[in-house]
Amino acid sequence: MQGREDPPVHLEKTRAEGEAVTIDGRRMTSKQAWVLALASLASFMMALDSLVVTTALSTIRQDLTASLEALEWTVNAYNLTFAVLLLTGAALGDRFGRRRMFAVGLAVFTVASAACALSPDIGTLIASRALQGVGAAMVLPLSLTLISAMFPPQQRGKAMGLYLGITGLATFSGPFVGGVIAEGLAWQWIFWLNLPIGVIAIILAARRVEESLGPNSRLDLVGVVFVTLGAFGIVWGLVRGNAAGWGSAEVLGAMVLGVALVVAFVLWEQRTKAPMLPMRFFRLRAFATANPANFLVFASLYGTMFFLAQYFQIVQGEGPLGAGLRLMPWTATLMVCAPIAGRLADKVGERKFVVGGLLLQTLGMGWIALVADTDTSYLELVPALIVGGAGLSMAMPAAQKAVVGAVRPQEIGQASGAFMMLRIFGGVFGVAVSVAVFASAGGYASAEEFSAGFTAAMGAVTVLAFAGMLVALGMPGRRPTAVAAPPQTASAAGASPRR
Secondary structure (H helix, E strand, O other), rough: OOOOOOOHHHHHHHHHHOOOOOOOOOOOHHHHHHHHHHHHHHHHHHHHHOOOOOOHHHHHHHHOOOHHHHHHHHHHHHHHHHHHHHHHHHHHHHOOHHHHHHHHHHHHHHHHHHHHOOOOOHHHHHHHHHHHHHHHHHHHHHHHHHHHOOOEEEEHHHHHEEEHHHHHHHHHHHHHHHHHHHOOOOOOOHHHOHHHHHHHHHHHHHHHHOOOOOOOOOOHHHHHHHHHHHHHHHHHHHHHHHHHOOOHHHHHHHHHHHHHHHHHHHOOOOOOOOOOOOHHHHHHHHHHHHHHHHHHHHHHHHHHHHHHHHHHHHOOOHHHHHHHOOOOHHHHHHHHHHHHHHHHHHHOOHHHHHHHHHHHHHHHHHHHHOOOOOOOOHHHHHHHHHHHHHHHHHHHHHHHHHOOOOOOOOHHHHHHHHHHHHHHHHHHHHHHHHHHHHHHOOOEEEEEEHHHHHHHHHHHHHHHHHHHHHHHOOOOOOOOOOOOOOOOOOOHHHOOOOO
């Protein structure tokens, strides 16, 4: 039985250490502020780098004489290693120290960024991007773990809302920032900018973040091998499906092998004494419903992002900077709505925000699918962008809070790794689905042909958002408000599971 509420040891500890004392669980201590700031900074850097290169691809193609397939891999190599190593990154943090592995991940990412900037050819750039993904796979789940472990339940939603707001800003502004750098500077500066940020973050993490360990004292090597290879097979199949053909031996073989290894991972985790992802998590209603709902949140998000900037450029004739500016309604709503939604989720529960947010995304993207055409003005799309962006901003922090709040504090690292992995899988899945639908209905030969494919793809992301809303209806309702009390016994502290 998993405890839903954290024991209030943290509040007693902060009083004993002489830091700022929380009042009704609402005032942030200096340690909490440092953890939130550093985790958000690191997450911003990782999320920005996953998309910032997209608007610089044409410049990279000319400079490095790259083929179209090679350009595709400059994006996919990062996402591939990132997705398949997320659970491993979380497990390494639990075993060897979360702060330590957080700093190691930052170092790997920073060194890989320098290698990207110095790449003399496209092959070196692809390999360096894959190494960036390795670093990100350690940093992102541990950034979420550090925040979740530092903040008690009554503050966690607000903290995650701020974290998601900053991370989401990177997600939505990535193409715009890439366009600015590609037109104003050399494309290498996309990666050089990571160096000072990475170095500063490593130094501050060593000085300001306390070390913590997970519940397991040894690394589940068999589980690491199964989940890494299984995830690699599934992601490889999703990434290669549209290029190689969904019925090809390569794609079918990768998907079948990946699924078989994931099944082997599940069976192994049920038997081993120290699992990296306890299967009993999935018996918790909040964990088992918020994760697939968030998978569909990011499937709809990434499917939309993949084509929206292209629509502004190909159909409406904008350049990279103009397209980026037209995505700003998403950025603005995320920065405003995510912190508010996270804070209110602490009071009224997560389900309302995940369901309501996905409903708004369904309405926004459905509207775009209906009205977008070659003669549609930008102003006709702005309300849909605002509604969809607000919906995603509501759903993301609430789903994240529901997942990590379903397990005991010492198990947050394991839950965070699963959450992040499914999030990236959702993004890959959403792009694969939207690209397949786009290719069946349109193409790049003309603005009219692209518009036809675009509206079909927007219909697909609308369906993904609606499916996520249906899944989110199964999440638990509002939980009772936590009341600070003196520390109790271990059995009492873990006696109110989230079902």
